[in-house]
Amino acid sequence: MSGDGPLAGVKVLDLMWVMAGPAASRVLADYGAIVVHVESTKRIDTARTMAPFLGGVAGPENSALFQSLNAGKYGVTLDLSSEQGREVALDLVRWADVVMESFSPKAMRAWGLDYQSLRAIKPELIMLSTCLMGQTGPLAGFAGFGSLASAISGFHNLTGWPDRPPAGPFGAYTDTFAPRFTAAAVLAALEYRRRTGRGQYLDQSQAEASLHFLAPALLDYTTNGRVLGPLGNRDPAMAPHGVYPAAEEERWVAIAVEGDAQWRSLCDLMGRSELAAEARFATATGRLACQDELDGIVASWTRGRSARELEALLQSRGVAASAVESSSDLSEDEQLRQRDLLVDVEHEVHGTIPVEGSRLRLSDTPAVIDRAAPTFGRDNHFVLRELLGYGEERIAELVAAGALE
Amino acid sequence: MLSPYRVLDLTNERGLLCGQILGDLGADVVQVEPPGGSPARSIGPFYGGEAHPDRSLFWWAYNRNKRAVTLDLDSARGRELFLRLVRSADFLIESDEPGRMAARGLGYDDLATANPGLIYVSITPFGQEGPKAHYAATDLTVWAAGGPLALAGDYDRPPVRVSVPQAFLHGCADAAVGALVALFARHATGRGQHVDVSAQHSVTQATFGATLYKPLGLAQGHRVSGGITYGPLTMRWVYPAKDGYVSVSLLFGSAAGPMTHRLMAYICEEGFCDEATRDKDWDGYYELVFSGREPVEEFERVKQVVESFTKTRTKAELLRAALDRGLLIAPIVTVDEVAASEQLAARAYWRDLEHAELGARVRYPGPFVQFSETPIAYRLRPPCVGEHNRDVFVDELGLSRGELAELEAQGMV
Secondary structure (H helix, E strand, O other): OOOOOOOOOOEEEEEOOOOHHHHHHHHHHHOOOEEEEEEOOOOOOHHHHOOOEHHHOOOOOOEHHHHHHHOOOEEEEOOOOOHHHHHHHHHHHHHOOEEEEOOOHHHHHHOOOOHHHHHHHOOOOEEEEEEOOOOOOOOOOOOOOHHHHHHHOOOHHHOOOOOOOOOOOOOOHHHHOHHHHHHHHHHHHHHHHHHHOOOEEEEEEHHHHHHHHHHHHHHHHHHHOOOOOOOOOOOOOOOOEEEEEOOOOOOEEEEEOOOHHHHHHHHHHOOOHHHHHOHHHOOHHHHHOOHHHHHHHHHHHHOOOOHHHHHHHHHHOOOEEEEOOOHHHHHOOHHHHOOOOEEEEEEOOOEEEEEEOOOEEEOOOOOOOOOOOOOOOOOHHHHHHHHOOOOHHHHHHHHHHOOOO | OOOOOEEEEOOOOOOHHHHHHHHHOOOEEEEEEOOOOOHHHHOOOEHHHOOOOOOEHHHHHOOOOEEEEEOOOOOHHHHHHHHHHHHOOOEEEEOOOOOHHHHOOOOHHHHHHHOOOOEEEEEEOOOOOOOOOOOOOOHHHHHHHHOOHHHOOOOOOOOOOOOOOOHHHHHHHHHHHHHHHHHHHHHHHOOOOEEEEEHHHHHHHHHOOHHHOOOOOOOOOEEEOOEEEEOOEEEEOEEEEOOEEEEEOOOOHHHHHHHHHHHHHHHHHOOOOOHHHHOOOOOOHHHHHHHOOOOHHHHHHHHHHHHHHHOOOOHHHHHHHHHHHOOOEEEEOOHHHHHOOHHHHHOOOOEEEEEOOOOEEEEEOOOOOEEOOOOOOOOOOOOOOOOOHHHHHHHHOOOOHHHHHHHHHOOOO
16 A cells, blocks of 8 residues: 555555556556556546456446456546646646656646646646657647557557458557557656656657667668568467467467477477478478468477466477467466465455455565555545545545536 | 666677667666677678678667677676676566576576675566566467467467567666666665566556456457457448548547547548538447447447548648647658658757768667757667777776787687
């Protein structure tokens, strides 16, 4: 909770919603920052409407995804379109070290919550804005989800088969890793302020951050003029390299043969030592020239065995392989269980529920995740009274005015 | 922002991005490679197409803002020099198989004795411990083991990965955050610690909470080209345009429903659907389909209507409409289209770095965040093999030129 952990004493005002923003502030909460998440009960956070749902039923307090994105945070409901609501927001700005927001540039200006306005109140403020395309440029107003960012950044076109329309990575792909750049940037700005006392404004385009995950392909274009297209599961340097059918229906095993020794081990496992002796398969260059043939050979072997058995057999000989894990496999994966993939928290409505744990393991200062994500307005009183010092009368006025909705 | 700090980056091809993020944020990052250079330098594509350790574009992609030295950590003399570097370091990043650094006497416990403030970051496929800790692994197998692979691809073909390797990059970006959290812990305690990152664990984030389905007693969606199927409902994101493809988020509910209302109004206006289709209850459409009140075939027809419209328009026209009308449509772009983006140009995103060794200027992807006070500077182009040996060993550690020459002769550096 508060007062403990490496980021104890760091105060974050979280004006973010859906996925990419909240995923970044979640990390800060895991390690001790006090994160106050502001939301509206009228314009409901899209994440509250996203599956999976606790109890299997859609509803604003039922999204397990919202829970994982916002566990450990304090929740305040605030109507930012009302004068009183904005006054509370400004008091929260005075309280905070960092303001993180993911609205459109236009909305923040309309509310008087843009950086120019806020730095006048608090010059040492660190403020981060994160949106799909950044605060400036012809597409600054382009709003939407990470699936659009991954399309417009090139990920969709690079996920699929050369002879088919793009398949695209699952979901709002860039939302899953842009937040790590966000969190690193905020921590670096906090470190700079710690030493110098100076705040600043951080403008993050999720698309721009995401392009670092395609950097080799971008450099191949800017230097060599080569436009990479989708490769299916093929790799430019390894063969065989693919996803092969296992004996069970709709089960697969991923296999990557990294070198000639691994190729010989694979031949051995397949009971096909004659292939290991064939000169045309002896080197990666040779194998890359006959991938269709090799894929057929490997698949005819994998079809006879379970995905787990294949993984174990191949790993026993040092060949990189993994069953293609589905969600049900993952929650039971011993490797991930030991890293606290999921942890239990207590929820006001649903009792004990699982949320995703921290992906980082810090030996001396482990993550502490001891609060469920807020139900609507759960922490209104705590935040207004304890953090902002409001009296009961003031709070009652705000409630009566509808500012806390 | 991180200019007071020194990072020793020992990572191979699995960990390079972490140190680059810290370097972009201002840290002094010294890449420590084996004599002859890192194995990551043999990964293509290559500048000019010719395999060469100083021309790997994979290397260039993840080693900007670093200096580089070579040092043989398997020799006693190499380790002794390395320990001298460790004494003044704040961070060490490594990506060897678990136990390998300890076997050289360079594990966390060994180095913490020499430098208790050291933050020691390990990036591995599966983490330091556990039944899979010693698995052979590549991008593809980690992507499979962590969950995102199963969710992407055509239903009639195997699941498909992203054609540019992703899995270890997820681990690297997490590791940079972990390193900085540990720095704040050190401010409070004076002690460093071991940050253990698993790429498998890191990529689970790319499943959007799919790991929660089983514990909640729910069924996971099934991959389908350009979308996903949940029970009777096939959600589809990829639609044809006149000149390629676009991503359309045809979503419902109170937040996204209004945008679908606007999309259908636009399609109706352009004469591609009737008013009854336009005026469906898009806010409550999930419930309508799941309850059976709206037949699945009707939802399929709606998607056909959207397709019949999008394929008559170019990607640029659809993006323009998305901007003007507040629609959830984006072009599915190719790498050359990314490079030609007006948006990126308007924000002066791309950064050119001088590669004097080749007489070339090379265009790199730009800062991951624009900082108003401390902008990310592209200070150093990716280093050639051993480029900073003299800087580090002679100017900083105080070896004589003669000693460095001797080490070179012994194959130590």
